[in-house]
Amino acid sequence: MDFGSKFGGWEHLLLYSVVGAVFILLLWGLAKLVRWAKGMPVGGYVILALFPLISLFPIPPAEIKKLQRIKQEQVKRKQESGDPPSDDEPTPP
Known part of the structure; x- marks a missing residue:
């Protein structure tokens, strides 16, 4: 179902007005x-x-797995390109 077909014409205006008001109130x-x-x-x-208390909220395990997969893909791409590993990058296990 498309967002545009879910709402009519005036609902868009109401939605954008509420989002804009919340943004202005936040600022x-x-x-x-x-x-x-x-x-x-x-x-x-x-x-x-x-403000540092924000960092106490845990990172979801799914996000950690995504980050690890992205790092592994970057290492594979570097190995396939034939670039020699630099000193500041860890070698893959």
């Missing part, structure tokens, strides 16, 4: 956050302390 919120952090040195430290 506005981030700008207020930056102004708050600049106004209070403690606020800046709090933001710097909280």
